[in-house]
Amino acid sequence: MAPADVVPQGEAPPAEVPGPLLTSGTSADVYALDDGRVLRRYREGRDAGPEVELLRHVRQHAYPAPEVLDAAGSDIVMTRLHGPTLLQALGAGEISIAGAAQVLTDLHARLHLVPSPRSWQVPSDHDWQTLSGGPVVVHLDLHPGNVILTEAGPGVLDWANARTGTAELDVALTAVLIAEVAVDAGGDYSQAARALLAAFLHSSQVSPLTALDDAAALRSTAPLLLPGERELVPAAAALVRTMVELTSNP
Ligand SMILES: Nc1ncnc2c1ncn2[C@@H]1O[C@H](COP(=O)(O)OP(=O)(O)O)[C@@H](O)[C@H]1O
Ligand SMILES: [Mg+2]
Structure with a gap:
């Protein structure tokens, strides 16, 4: 699957802060969109497409990782996992x-x-x-x-x-x-x-x-x-x- 197939074309990431900031890590910020979804956004504009492709691939093999709900540019919207690390x-x-x-x-x-x-x-x-x-x-x-x-x-x-x-x-x-x-x-x-x-x-x-x-x-x-x-x-x-x-x- 080419990244073009998984990154919806023409869908701009939300420009404004989309929800409460859960964490700000070394390269990405993670926002809670609601109880069921988070947005992970690279600050340096890195293309999340290849990562999204791997995430979808491992999930297709029943691996326990968040489900990608949407992805565009440096943004990944995925299911929110609940529990302690x-x-x-x-x-x-x-x-x-x-x-x-x-x-x-x-x-x-x-x-x-x-x-x-x-x-x-x-x-x-x-x-x-x-x-x-x-x-x-x-x-x-x-x-x-x-x-x-x-x-x-x-x-x-x-x-x-x-x-x-x-x-x-x-x-x-x-x-x-x-x-x-x-x-x-x-x-x-x-x-x-x-x-x-x-x-x-x-x-x-x-x-x-x-x-x-x-x-x-x-x-x-x-x-x-x-x-x-x-x-x-x-x-x-x-x-x-x-x-x-x-x-x-x-
Ligand atoms: N899908 C998710 N569901 C729930 N919490 C998440 C999810 N993705 C990220 N987080 C929260 O954000 C933190 C940082 O996310 P992570 O992807 O590990 O980025 P980084 O370590 O690069 O900052 C996680 O430790 C977790 O607390
Ligand atoms: Mg981490």
Whole structure:
């Protein structure tokens, strides 16, 4: 499906602020349109078309992600998922660390059953141009803040980095993201992140080792990192490697 088929032509995005601002993230603002819909809008005018195509594709494969209701230019209108994020649920003690790790592992395993859409091309404004594709859809930002625990089960948000790739890379990237929090010694969540990382690596059937260098390189070159985040990446990757080796050589 070409982006032209999914982005209604001639439909201008709403010019005014369309509703209460839910969050203003690094690259996009999310507005609540009503109880059932949100608008995610890129501030820099990035074309949301390729992301929309992947979102529709994974939903066609019954993957738990918001349904795209409308899309035009940098705007995506999608169904609003209700519930705490997995991160909030962890913080509130509503889910155990082992339970959260299992949620992440299951979401990875299910996503990596979705074959790459044949027509999909990496958009020219995607952050990681040098990365080659792969056989399955990957999210590349699947951390607890991007998972919402709805009554119907967990759902995955924030498909900005999604593309085609390998399961190993997606698992490695999640591991590095969690490890960055773990190695931030002064951080409030360092201990919990370390335990979550161990549980995630234990429950995942896919080893991140072959893709760990690539994942660390992507994190090191990711634009829009907070001050200090980039410096954590080498130690984070080293922690993942040590933990995997400990798990596989008991
Ligand atoms: N479909 C949705 N349903 C409910 N909340 C959403 C939805 N999309 C985004 N949000 C809210 O907006 C926040 C930021 O959205 P996200 O897509 O993760 O963008 P980013 O992390 O780039 O700012 C989410 O953590 C969530 O709280
Ligand atoms: Mg997010």
